[in-house]
Amino acid sequence: MLLARDWAENEVEETAERTVERIAFDLVRGEPAKALRPRPGESPIVQVVSRDGRRVLAASEEIIGRPPLASADLIGGQLLIDRMICPGFLDDCVWIFGMRLRTSAYGDGVMVTAASPMPTLASAWLLPVALGLLLVALLSLIGWWTWHTVGRALAPVDRIRGELAHLSAGALDQRVTDPRTGGEIQDLAETVNETLDRLEEATNRERRFVSDASHDLRNPIAGLRTRLEVALEEPGDAGWRPAVRAALRDVDRLNEIVADLLELSRLDSRAPQPVERVDLADLARREIERRPGRTPVTTRLEPGVTVRANPVRLSRVLGNLLSNAERHTESAIEVVVERERDEAVVVVADDGAGVPEESRERVFERFARLPDSRRRDPQGTGLGLPIAREIAQIYGGTLSIADSAKGARFVMRLPLAAGRDPA
Template identity: 65%
Template sequence: MFFSVRGRATVITVAVAALVLALVFVLLMLLARDWTRNNVWQESEQTVERVVSDITRGRGVESLDTGPGETDLVQVVGSDGRVVAASEAMRGRPALAADEVTEGKVLLDETDCPDFLNGCVRLFGTRLGWSPWGANVMVVAASPLPTLVNVWLLPLGLLLVMAGLLVLIAWWTWHTIGRAFVPIDEIRAEMADFGARGLGHRVPVPQTGGELQALAETVNATLERLEEATDRERRFVSDASHDLRNPLTGLQTRLEVALDEPDDHEWRPTVESALRDTRRLNEIIVDLLELSRLDARAPVPVERSDLGELVRREVARRPTRVPISTHLEGGVFVRATPGRLIRVLGNLLSNAERHAEGHIEVTVAREGDDAVLEVLDDGAGVPEEARERVFERFARLPESRDRDPQGTGLGLPIAREIAEIYGGSLRLADGPSGARFVLRLPIAGQPGASVRNGE
């Protein structure tokens, strides 16, 4: 129990509180001692001052009778060190500070522990030139100093109060931390149950505000992303298996048919069909490997590239059945891997070629801090409700399947993944006609050394 966070926090809190209370106890005892001593000193001084005042006004022995707030230990000591007068409590007692009186001291202020008194006293005295008992006498008053026996109730009371405070602090710490950990225990219990309930389960969110609620919301958001990633991977495996099965089945069938034919059978058409299936398999595998690398965010070298110049070279070398016009602004630099940018452009142009009726337009321009690449075709376009679906892996609209049955459905998802890796975006926007794909990438800074960055 004490090895838990709750137990350790309670022990540490109590230890710190005990240290603080011990310091407070010492300070209070020092203050109490000083306060008591000041009262004792004040008591003896006030007694002497009052007796001296009464003597100067002509009072005799009756001036030694003490009142409230005064000490009853009063003596009048002659210059020879003998007691010439004393209060009732000091009658028959030896002289206080006789040596100091005979030495001729005018003022006496010291602590003494005479044998005939129970404990130490604080002595205060003043010399008088004239008195009813003769000249040159000293009036001395003694006030008992506080001892542990006298003040034992104060430290005992303080210790009891501080012990109670420590118990209260320990209980409050244990109780408060326990209540704070209740939502965490609930979250832990719910997460331990995921094996039985699946990723669709969510942890409870305490409506307490602060860090605990943020923790539960973050856990649920993470679980949601994990569930989406798992579902996406499941669909990915299912779709990949389906897309791979078709060319594999066709390839196997053609090869089996070719083996069953007589030796003089014309085999070239069969081999050509098998070669087409093999190429399709290769395209799917290449796309799957590229997606795997993109998902892993593997570091690749990047460099500062002129986006307009890169597009110009790629369009110039690309054979196409549809004319492509370009409007390329110079000096639009981005920091990325040129090979991946070429793949994005190639996927966008391939998609445009499948749907264009007679023209494709490519533009590169700078808009604020972004480099913008647009690819427009004059085809039928994409319905607004299906614009996000075209970026799902293996997702293909009916028109796309009709125009190119051999497509993999991975070109546009790969293009978007690459754009997001370099801090940009790829989306379908409104256009005058057909589909308008807009790629945005951050403008690169000044030329510098190449870095390796997979994000």
């Protein structure tokens, strides 16, 4: 605003100054009649005032009959006038430039003045209003452009939202459209699709779990029901003991399946269990000693390898691994507890047929049983190894099958407990 106002005032000042210089030149050459007629681009108000500043000797048509402009400066004997004045006999303020001439056709010491109306931009209120309107127009344009641009940029987000809103539980195989625009919006679409992949996998796994659990529970229940019905139909006490023993075996299997399902439920819900420092060597030793001992077990237990976990859950992991090794071993089982850098490592290895490389991840799926496992233990549930891996992952570790010259080699890794026991 200040720059615009200064530019307009400078234009008026230069116009008045040029007009006075031209009039003075004409008067010095002796052409008074021609001098007072304003030319195009010059100030329209011209006066020639006497030395004392009280009489107007000549004036342009626009100001004929008017008193002298800037009379106070003229009476005071100023040699040069260059300022804005607002005389009452004019409608607007004007910028006046005056120069005193030593000699002229109107006498000696006269003052030649020229005045130009102040430009509209120099008005005290019009320029701020104009700039305000311009600012409003610019802000409106910027607002519209921002709304339009951001709307186009976020259109893929709205499309993703709409596709997710119409996604149903029965159509988890659908995916949102990848906009292929690069940047964060494409990352959002890819993340949503990856999340849908995991959700579909989890849903399918839950369906398989329900199907497999129903199948495994139905067989022992049907067998139990049949044996009990047969026992009830037998006359007297004849033959009921073998049937009841078989029914008890079915009940035991049902109990094992239900116990495994409950444990999986607790693991899936991440139900909190008290944790403490557990010495893995002592834990492995106790777990081996309490087993029947049908298969020889060789150990290599490094003392002082401690982790923070629930000892009951870790005992279940070791028990499941040892049970699995007993089913598949041919002569002996090896148990190793050692420290590797900042990890505790537990190894349970057997000398059986081993697990094919392509099936090493499948054995950790719930209810997944390889043909050899079904042949050796028809009554198994297929939940022991999945439970063992879940427990290892809960405490920040891993459980996997490593390469071995013969047999299966299960390796569990857990982070070591911070610090050392006082003992």
